[in-house]
Amino acid sequence: MYPHERSLVERLKDKPFTILGGSSDTDEKYKKAIKENNITWPSFWDGGKTGGPIAKAWAVRGWPTIYVIDAKGVIRYKNTRGKAMDEAVDALLKEMEGE
């Protein structure tokens, strides 16, 4: 999944877009994962175990869990992965350009 997300970030680097991660990994695993997978976007660190406060507030019960939020802060899509994630983000970008 990381290569796909990396390419999305790369493709939209000049657009009002970001990925924000949320990680339930332990400190070391999180750091290692960021380095090995070349994760360039920011990530919330959720206390090093599953069921942390952020995961709880966002009803995370499996991984990955994905929310797509528009520029106004409204939840617009849930659990879109791969191609569907790209399409969701592109649709929101188009919507912004139209306004």
Place this chain on the structure above:
Amino acid sequence: MLVAATRLTVAQTDTKNKVADQISELIATQDAAVAKLMEEVRALPREQQREAYQKGYPQPKDTIDALSAIVRKNPANEASLKAISWMSGRSRGRALSPEMFAALEEHHLNSSELSTVVLSLYSANSEEAQAFLATVVEKSEVKEAQGSALYVQAMQMERDPVKAEEYKAIVEKLNAEHADFEVRGRKVAAMMKATVEAKEKLAIGKPAPEIIGKDVDGNEMKLSDYKGKIVVLDFWGDW
């Protein structure tokens, strides 16, 4: 007359015990076969264990057929409930024929052991299983069994968006009437309610709740810092 009546009672008790013995023996034989296989599998190298287990697994079909036949003839016998419970546990409820559900509804609705059977039905979605769960909710006098049936109904609906409203109603009922009902030591009614509320707050079209957190280096970060940008919030785990 009195002598005859006594004899009859003795004969009935004999049959009753015989049925219980037969059921116990069938179950013990199958369980012993599984235990023996497990022992053999554990002696093998790790990479061969899975295949050996699957290949050697003593299929419970014959035992289930034999137990079902006994239950059909003796539906009211207490040991029949034990037989049904065992069959259900081995098959997540799928091995239970309509007659097994009929036996439960007619003779075991108020047994204190009923909840064990009910809880094993979480992936049994046959019409009979559904009807049985509804009957337990409506008619069983055993609170534990009622709570279990509501819980299983809810679990079966949880991932079905069409049944979202029905699911919510059951969670409400569990909270109102079975707040103390526990599964594996956890009070599930409150947990399910919290999940329902969280899901409603996180529905498409709702404002994203603020996140105030830190990255792994301890730098503070907030979701609202990214307002004006499209955000893909991605909970990942690397294991």
